[in-house]
Amino acid sequence: MGLVIKAALGALVVILIGLLSKTKNYYIAGLIPLFPTFALIAHYIVASERGIDAMRTTIVFSMWSIIPYFIYLATLWYFSGVMRLPVALGGAVVCWGL
Secondary structure, eight states, X not given: OOHHHHHHHHHHHHHHHHHHTXXXXXXXXXXXXXXXXXXXXXXXXXXXXXXXXXXXXXXXXXXXXHHHHHHHHHHHHHHHHHSOHHHHXXXXXXXXXX
16 A cells, blocks of 8 residues: 555545534544554555564554553543643643553
8 A cells, every 4th residue: 555545544534533523523533543544554554564463463462552542531531621731631641651
C-alpha cells in the first residue's frame, strides 16, 4: 500500500473527526480513533511484509495498549473538570506515559 494512500486515509479520518465534532452527536468523534481503521492498515502491512506470526505478535502488543489508553481517558476526564484544557491534556499524556 503506497504512502500516499496511507496519508490520504489518515487525512480522511482526521476530517471525519472534525466533522463529527461539530454535530449534535459530537461524542462519536471520540470513538473514531477506536475504530480499527489504522489497525486494519497496520495489520495488513505487517502480515504482508513479515508474515502472520508477526501480525499476531503485533495484535498481542496492541492489546496491552488498552491499559495506558484507559489511564489517559480516565485522567483526562478527571483533569478536565479541575484544570484548563491544555494542562489537562498534557497531564493526561504524562499519565499515559507512566
